[in-house]
Amino acid sequence: MAAKSFDMIVIGAGPGGYVAAIRGAQLGLSVAVVEREHLGGICLNWGCIPTKALLRSAEVFHLMHRAKEFGLKAEGLGYDLDAVVARSRAVAKQLSGGIGHLLKKNKVTVLMGEASLPRPGVVAVKTGAGVEEITGKAIVLATGARARTLPGLEADGDLVWTYKHALVPKRMPKKLLVIGSGAIGIEFASFFNTLGAETTVVEVMDRVLPVEDAEISAFAKKQFVKQGMKILEKTTVVKLDRSPGKVVAHLQDAKGTTTAEFDTVISAVGIVGNVEGLGLEALGVKIDRTHVVVDEFCRTGVPGLYAIGDIAGAPWLAHKASHEGVMVAELIAGKHAHPIKPGTIAGCTYCTPQVASVGLTEEKAKAAGYEVKVGRFPFIGNGKAIALGEPEGMVKTVFDAKTGELLGAHMVGAEVTEMIQGYVIGRTLETTEEDLMHTVFPHPTLSEMMHEAVLDAYGRALHM
Structure with missing residues (x-):
């Protein structure tokens, strides 16, 4: 046949x-x-x-x-x-x-x-x-x-979980170690921490959410710590000693190696x-x-x-x-x-607070040789954010100082994963600061902060 x-x-x-x-x-x-x-x-x-x-x-x-x-x-x-x-x-x-x-x-x-x-x-x-x-x-x-597995940190579904195990947990972790603070790691850390697990996040890079703009990472970290998470940056998990019901993690940083005990480990070290x-x-x-x-x-x-x-x-x-x-x-x-x-594809992370970004970070824009204009606007200056009871957050924009091109936009706070799309369309249409300034944003909305962050880059913010 x-x-x-x-x-x-x-x-x-x-x-x-x-x-x-x-x-x-x-x-x-x-x-x-x-x-x-x-x-x-x-x-x-x-x-x-x-x-x-x-x-x-x-x-x-x-x-x-x-x-x-x-x-x-x-x-x-x-x-x-x-x-x-x-x-x-x-x-x-x-x-x-x-x-x-x-x-x-x-x-x-x-x-x-x-x-x-x-x-x-x-x-x-x-x-x-x-x-x-x-x-x-x-x-x-x-x-x-x-999921990527690292030697010695392999998942067993009992004490050490991948994202799959974490999605159908057999029990609620009491002391949780999350290895990796990218989107997957930080989302699970956020979930279990909110439900009451004592949560530690270990990140090998110098900051959590390492692909995000440094200011956004720092802001998010502050909120995670406020929620009770322990964040260990520039730290590697070198070994896990497993015994019934517990895992002893060997954590290495610039000062040396320490150990800490957990009942559950989630490995989120890439794919x-x-x-x-x-x-x-x-x-x-x-x-x-x-x-x-x-x-x-x-x-x-x-x-x-x-x-x-x-x-x-x-x-x-x-x-x-x-x-x-x-x-x-x-x-x-x-x-x-x-x-x-x-450069026109947005990244979204659904932790609390949410994080969203598109295009170049301030650091990457400067490294690429751009002279930049940067605007910021805090959630605390926005009426809708205060009415929602969500005053913690910020919107940041990065423009090419010479042409006015929107190079990147970065946000942290409530519902930013929905808002980022406005800037994504802007990037796709090769928008300049002028187009964004002339756009009428509805009031009262969180999206008004997107307008203000553009105005701020050019010293024209109205509500700050």
Whole structure:
């Protein structure tokens, strides 16, 4: 029997893969998706979405404790961790089911199984029933990534957890160590700390949230410490001694090594691309530190073979993967596509307070040779923030002093993950300070701070 043939085969059905498949089908291509585990990938099932559901529970719990401030009464406060987790899983399940519906609606063939590429243009799909080969004019790798493990810090699901274990915790940690203060680490630290775990965060770099602007990192750190977190920067976990019910962590900093005892450790030290077992090397695909090397159009250099999302390198963000999926589908369908500009992709972290940014930090802008104008505006100067009872935060803008181009924007505070999009559009449209100054922001909103931060960069802030 001849192998089934498709215009486009997508390996992996995460936010990169399923979006690529849908866009390809919309453009009239015959499309197949191969997925080994679950539709929606890590993001939807074990990442972005379920963590946001958990963090929402923690946020509501935190607000309940502040009831008196708002003239409300709330007594006998508590939580049911199993119910919090069950809600998170139900949210993920609902959305995963929705992906299946979307693929079916767009007439995408879904094959559940493990994919490999035995020959150019051929995908072998291994299922419980055996191996089926299908052929594709174009193949898109969207296999994503998984948690990085460091020697001696391997997860066991009991005392030492990855993000997956932390999403379905068997117990509430009493003394928690989080290794790594990137988005994943700090979000879990925020969740468990809010629910009452004594939380310590260890970061090897000189500050928490190391990819963020230094001022924003410092502001966020102050808030984390105020919430009771212990933050250890420029510190490495060199060893974990495990015994029943406890872990002794050996922590090394410039002064030497100390030990501390915990009942739970979450390792969040980055990710590695899922590049193994696909047969990529034999096809001549270049791999650099577990990521497939691609050009600006996500082409691997092997004719007809593309790679998108986490497997194609930083930034490791779902929205970047989705946009690459659309771009690649349009290229395959013969349309004119624009490459994704990393400087227009926002990063969002959903800790308390939230952190969001786009473009260059002040430090990076100066290092790139720009003469900059920097504006700042604090939440305490904004009517809506005070009315919400959220006066802790700031908005920061970085402009090119010569041209007025918005080089970067950085925020920390309530709902900044929703606000950042205004500056993202600005970056995409190559906005200058003049355009932003002439924009009328509605009152009373948190977004007015975005306007004020622009005005401040040019010495024109009105409410400060």
